[in-house]
Amino acid sequence: MNQADILERLKMGDNAVFADIVNLWQDMVYNTALGIVQNEEDAEDITQEVFVQVYESIGDFREEAKLSTWLYRITISKSLDMEKKKQRQKRGGLLKRIFEPTEAEVPVSFDHPGVKLDNKENAAALFNAIRKLPEKQRLAFVLQKLESLSNEEIGAVLQMSVVAVDSLLARARTNLKSILKGYYEKNLK
Known part of the structure; x- marks a missing residue:
């Protein structure tokens, strides 16, 4: 089955094809996220978020790129968003910074x-x-x-x-x- 057929079936709501895509690409998504955020739990969360976004926005995929390229882009975007969220959380109160090591120290x-x-x-x-x-x-x-x-x-x-x-x-x-x-x-x- 080629990419166009896969995408057409996805857009029609074929959950079996979606499960196949998850099985085929989840390691790549997880490894990419892990390489960026360097935290296993965050990488697992990002992996789930990526496939939720794929499921919800498959109708918006323009097919100008390969499906794998789109997955990498979503993974990178979600990973960078996670890092920004962590940075905002790190800027918490003074006591938290005094008594807990910063991420750079861990x-x-x-x-x-x-x-x-x-x-x-x-x-x-x-x-x-x-x-x-x-x-x-x-x-x-x-x-x-x-x-x-x-x-x-x-x-x-x-x-x-x-x-x-x-x-x-x-x-x-x-x-x-x-x-x-x-x-x-x-x-x-």
Whole structure:
């Protein structure tokens, strides 16, 4: 069944096709969200929200892009919304900030499906460094390294040219090297 047939059946309310889409794409949505928000519970919530939005707005899908591209866009949007919500919550009262550690002080402690147990400490340092990247660099890096998308696919998802994606990824690598330099100097001694 091609994308047009799938979309037509979805628009007609075929729940079996929707269940197939969820089964096919839920790992991709979860992994992408996890790579961005770096919190398992938030990634699970985002995954649910993405598929609720897909179900509710399938009639609005213009079919100018692939279904997977649309899912990535929704996932990124929901993930960034979650981060903004968390930032607003972090700006809470003075007592809360005094007595509870801020998110920046809490090390990343989630299990990303692509990280092997023996690389967990290095992965935590890398994910902390990724979190410090500017938003567009972080998104491009996550889509390339965690989702294995090509630069053309990243360009489609982020709605930018391949040249712009190449530039973002080069800057992300440079920034990550700079951020991680201290970590590796300390741990290689």
